[in-house]
Amino acid sequence: MLQISRIHCRKLSSHVKLLVTPAKALVDDKVDITVERLAPRQPVTLHARLVEGTARFQSYAHYRADDAGRVIVAKQPSLRGLFTGVEQMGLFWSMQPSPGQKPGLRLRKKDVSTPFLVDVGVHDGHLDVMREENLPLLTTTTVERWFLADGVKRIPVREGRVRGTLFLPPGDGSFAGVIDMFGSTGGLAEYRAALLASRGFAVLALAFFAYDDLPEDMSDIDLDYFEEAADWLLSLPNVQNHGVGILATSKGGEIALSMAAHMDKVAAVVFINGYSAVTQAPLPYKGTVFPCAPWILEELVVTEEGYIDVRNVLDTTKEPGIKACVQVEKAQCPIMFVAGEDDLSIKSVFHANQAIDRMKAHGKTNYTLLQYPKTGHLIEPPYTPHCGVFYHSFINTCMTAGGEPKSHAAAQEDSWHKILDFFRTHADKNSPQSSL
Template sequence: MSNQVQLLVTPTKALVDDKVDITVERLAPGQPVTLHARLVEGTARFQSYAHYRADDTGRVVVAKQPSLGGLYAGIEQMGLFWSMQPSPGQKPGLRLRKKDVSTPFLVEVSVHEGNVAVMGEKNLACLATKTIERWYLGDDVKRIPVKEGRVRGTLFLPPGKGPFAGVVDIFGSTGGLPEYRAALLASRGFAALALPYFGYDDLPENISDIDLDYFEEAVDWFLSLPNVRIRGVGVLATSYGGHLALCMAVYMNKVDAVAVIGSYTAVVGNPLPYKSKVLPCARFVLDQVIFTKEGFAYSGNLLEDTTKDPGRKACIQVEKTQCPIMFVAGEDDLNVKSVLYANQAIARMKDHGKTNYTLLSYPWAGHLIEPPYTPHCGVCYHAVYDKCVLMGGEPKGHAAAQEDSWHKILDFFRAHVGSSAHSKL
């Protein structure tokens, strides 16, 4: 029918860090509608909704018109994506993570009559609907499992022969092999190595059994590939992985640039063997963890004081590295005092006349700063604690941090990793 409501989405297939234009047409002037987005990933179900009112021409243009309510308000082109929450009935602490990058997130966007609350509703009358594919893995990006010596992981290569700037991607204390960020890095032009270090394949089962030599072996293997620029690699790391990345910057001259997100700046938890020495650590003080009345763990005070011995001796000597370091920190990080630790490291660099640092500090952002438009996760189940842990942040501010930091991280690695003057030809 000619007056049937139309939902227009451009593009319907894109990478997860691409923006999407959503427009509703053929409404009555001033007609109230609700836009609803749903996503299913395995057993996890997420959704969002927002209220709009059609303009005088009967259109809603999400990028230009304000949401009047729902899970966000104001003009937010990607609000339906970053404001997603676990659907009612899901377990507390659910975090949206892509486990199989060979498939997209499928986001179903629908239009409903009136300004209604739709969370948990299953059979609402629908005026129009579209399904959007959101990918981490771009067209023609190669995914190659890695089992070389001790090194385990997944290599992602962009289309073409290269050589490409190489980035090693490391996550934190949840272990295993997350691939989604490395896949997205490759989709943006980098050779990317998703590098697990415990809790995967035949790697150590416990985080306490790792050593820094493993990471050096991974860098050496990565740089031996003809697809990777020979001069050096970048390292992107989150949370517990951040202190490992900073150690790589200090002790390995093949590291060109490091970006750490929500990171400690001391060796933490356990001493870290490297070659013939053992790097001392700042211990975790478990009785400093505070539990809320809901049973959630606040672990911001978990680490012993790094301004006094013995914790001070564990501080990583970032002032000795020549490579640039980018610290990304949420000012409401309730899991790691990442702004405090970043500033401690920067102070040491300044004391030694160093200027090779950047601090991206974001108000209202929590611990899990992910690629753009990832739903905010303020409380996350953590297998190490077997508890839900407070991560901090609020959705809108956290979304702004994710979008801004991701593009700055990409530019940072483009500027500093694998100078073409030293590339393999």
């Protein structure tokens, strides 16, 4: 796994010591942050900064040293700042865009071959650092947060129609195969696939429109493309051939449900905040065309800030929306639904339960529901910042996503570990947890 580098701490004070361990780790690993050699009961501000391309993010929290002159973040509460209470990873998940950034900025790793570099510093006193530059520091250090573990191979994929990136763990396998998909923003996102591969899966980050020579929009998508991707992944000599797992968010979720309903090569599905019906365009498959739920444009809401709220633009409770619902009751594989109760992009809890109700009506029990309060649309890997409003590149505007940072962060941490366990149980025949 990832090799841990020693900590390089550049002292800006003659005595204060800042320790962040491990200084190099995967983004879903926790770190310990300790400040030593402070004065007893000294007030300090811990400050984290991250620059990714032109995007700048930061966070801060106020602490008071104990009687021995120490701050141990995993044991002592933040008194004020972007989070309060005992939060070991609070400086990471509470990060916000620095002032002056464009609205809807979302922190996503585009180049997984490099880490997020997070500068963690200590200021004397309790300061509001968000709008201040070049404040004096007692000490600082840099932490590396990786999506890609040492030894994981990254292989661009252009096979037949299939476009994406394959990530393979070190060794010869055989590895459980997983397809990773996102939603209606299109393009190719690799970071979650890289992290999954770093945890032992062979993962295909799959693009399906607005990338390379794929269709420019979702109107030309067909389900056969996704079957071709699954077949290709299962054909690899170091990938288990019994079936693929699928991890999918938003628009990708309805595709994952459709794959599970109509393909026996799907071993397990994790469906994050998606629709229970085909949306935006009909979905062809082997000569059949599955209809889509029509848009109800008059239900689109523009908030006072000018953001788009599309939660009510689809109605799958009456015709013709009912006909567009995925026949998920046909799925033979286990399905885990992950839903945020404060999703302001999709009525995720409703759609998860609508799919589950179809399964129940047909006597099916192959479902699990993870439902999280105060959690928004963009449920990402743990300790990555909550994003309540995001810029949607395909429609060229900002959309509401919802969620409250602390609760959303807790949901990301809880769901990620359950997702890993779910795939180990239902997709990996070599795992001690396997049900295969």
